[in-house]
Amino acid sequence: MLKLGLTLFCVLCACAPTWSTRTVDSHLGTKDLTRLQRVFVEGFGSNDLQAIFFSSLNIQLTDATQKEPLCKKIAALHEESKLNSFEKDYYFIGASKNLGCSAKLEEALLSKVYSSLDSELGSTQEIYYRLVTHKALGVQVSVATQAKVVKRLQELLKKDDTLTGLGYGFNVAVQLGSGAAFIANRVEDAIVQADEVDGKLLQFEGGLSITSLIINGAFGVAKAYNKPAPVSAAQAVKFANYFLSRRSVQSAKGAHVLIEALKTIGASEKIAPICVQLIGNGQLDAQSPALNIAIVDLLGKPLSPAPKVITAKVFNKKDNSVLAEKITVTSKSSDKTTYVADLASLKPVRGIYEAELSADGVYTQSVQFKVLGRVKVQSLEVGIAESDASAATRKQSVTYPSKLKETLSADTTQKLLLRTVLVEESNNKPLAVHQAFVRLYKKETDKEIIFVAEQDSSKAYKFDMDIGSNGKNFNYQSGTY
Structure with missing residues (x-):
């Protein structure tokens, strides 16, 4: 017998969203966060003092058989480190505290740290590390010393207004009270230096570390001194897109600052973008066409509060004919992260469609999908x-x-x-x-x-x-x- 088999293949056009307001089309998902956790785990096994410090910030070790060898290792790494003394002192003291090391810190080291703010601080970076080291030790900086540091900060920023200088300056100012409020006037000077990439991303020259330093610092200044958000909603989307593009970062520091930057942008309620994306491959069966959508924050968590009204306008891409002006999109999961638009009543024929989604009239996103015949x-x-x-x-x-x-x-x-x-x-x-x-x-x-x-x-x-x-x-x- 002659046996015939016909296999039919239809190609799905995988298209990126084309129309959006305060939304991005990806987020740090479970797989991303799991991989970043592995980066922190691997950091403990490295011979890099900085890596161990940032790992200890994100993973709490409870097994003494793991902690004690690490405590001895960081002490040795501190002695050998080629980093600036103010930076390696912070990493060592901070990691010792995070790990709960039983060995006491040497008096000579503590004495050097305590007196450091009375010396001639050479850069905004040094000021930052000396202040956070005091904080790690639980030492309160006196009002007189704070005033002295504020004055030194002003002097340094007159000489060094580089992105690095400003970035550390922002993060210093939020720890110095009202005396450092002048720094708020410098935020715009930094933000305007961001480079735009393909009209979709915003970043600062120097990459992930400097971009996160400035963003975290600028938002911190806005909060500390009751100022408007340092970036617009549109800029927030582009900065978020940049950070999400760096999800494959391999270093413990990079993983930490990436997560913190996304938390910072996501916490600014008036401008924070959310993620609206298709679930699945975007291919719908004509017999039961249901469009499944994920709506989450930048870290993949449910929005709080959850959107109250979500609608979709659906039209055919072939001739731009509108199938429906306003289809209700309803919650499909108990945690309100998954939503569905039932298109069965529209009886869509085979073809490529676009849905313009709107959540509470604030967030909009356009997604493309295909109805299979x-x-x-x-x-x-x-x-x-x-x-x-x-x-x-x-x-x-x-x-x-x-x-x-x-x-x-x-x-x-x-x-x-x-x-x-x-x-x-x-x-x-x-x-x-x-x-x-x-x-x-x-x-x-x-x-x-x-x-x-x-x-x-x-x-x-x-x-x-x-x-x-x-x-x-x-x-x-x-x-x-």
């Missing part, structure tokens, strides 16, 4: 003809899904012919698929040969195979296919 074989003819057309073709019709009732016989002087019309089940109209294949299979050897059927002007798919000239494809093996 059901294909059926309307007619199929198969036959054997003489290659030189010296005799009439013997054709037989087969009704899908039946098979030929007899075996067709052919030799190398003949050819196999096949003609079939594929139609859409909903309207019986002929359609074109991406590719239609004809599979010839020999059961005895479990071998198959795949050919492509071509569509003609009548929209029928035809297959014409000269057996003699195709003998090589069959390894010249006779038999039943």
Whole structure:
């Protein structure tokens, strides 16, 4: 028996969202956060004092057999470190505190830290590390010392207004009270230096570390001194897009500052973007078309409060005809992270569509999806003809899904012919698929040969195979296919 198999392939256009307000199309998902946790775990095993410190900020070790060797290791790494003394002192003292090390810190080290703010501090970076080291030790900085540091901060920023200088300056100011409120006037000087990439991302020269330093510091200044958010809602989206693009970061410090920056942007209620994205591959069955949407914050958590009203405008991309002006999108999960728009009442036909989603009239996002059509074989003819057309073709019709009732016989002087019309089940109209294949299979050897059927002007798919000239494809093996 001649066995026929037609495989139909339709290509989904994977398109990025094209229209949005205060939304991004991705977030740090469970897989991302799990991978970043592995980065922190690996940080403990490194010989990098900085990596161990940032790992200890994010993972709390409770097993003494793990902590004590680490405590000894960081003490040795502190001695050997080539970092600036103010930076390595902070990492060592901070890690010791986070790990709960039993060994007391040396008096010489503590004395140096306590007196550090009375010395001539050489940069905003040094001021920052000395202040956070005092904080890690639980030491209160006196009002007089704070005033002295504020004055020094002003002097340094007059000489060094680089992005690094300003970034550390912002993070210093929030620890110095009202005396450092002048720093708020410098925030815009930094933000305007951000570089835009492809109209979608905003970042500062220097990459992830400097961008997170400035963003965390600028938002901290706004909160400390009751100022408006340092960036607009549109800028917040672009900065969020940049941080999300760095989710594959490999260092413990990078992983920490990435998460903190996304938390910072997400906590600014008036401008924080949210993530609205399709769930799945965006292919909907015409029989039960349901559009599933995830709506979460930048870290994949439910919004608080959850959106009250979510609607979707749906239109056909082919001719821009509107299927519905306002379809209700309802919550599908108890934690209000998954939502669904039931499109069954619209009876969408096969094609590519766009849904413009709106949440509470504040957040908007445009997503594209495809409604798949059901294909059926309307007619199929198969036959054997003489290659030189010296005799009439013997054709037989087969009704899908039946098979030929007899075996067709052919030799190398003949050819196999096949003609079939594929139609859409909903309207019986002929359609074109991406590719239609004809599979010839020999059961005895479990071998198959795949050919492509071509569509003609009548929209029928035809297959014409000269057996003699195709003998090589069959390894010249006779038999039943």
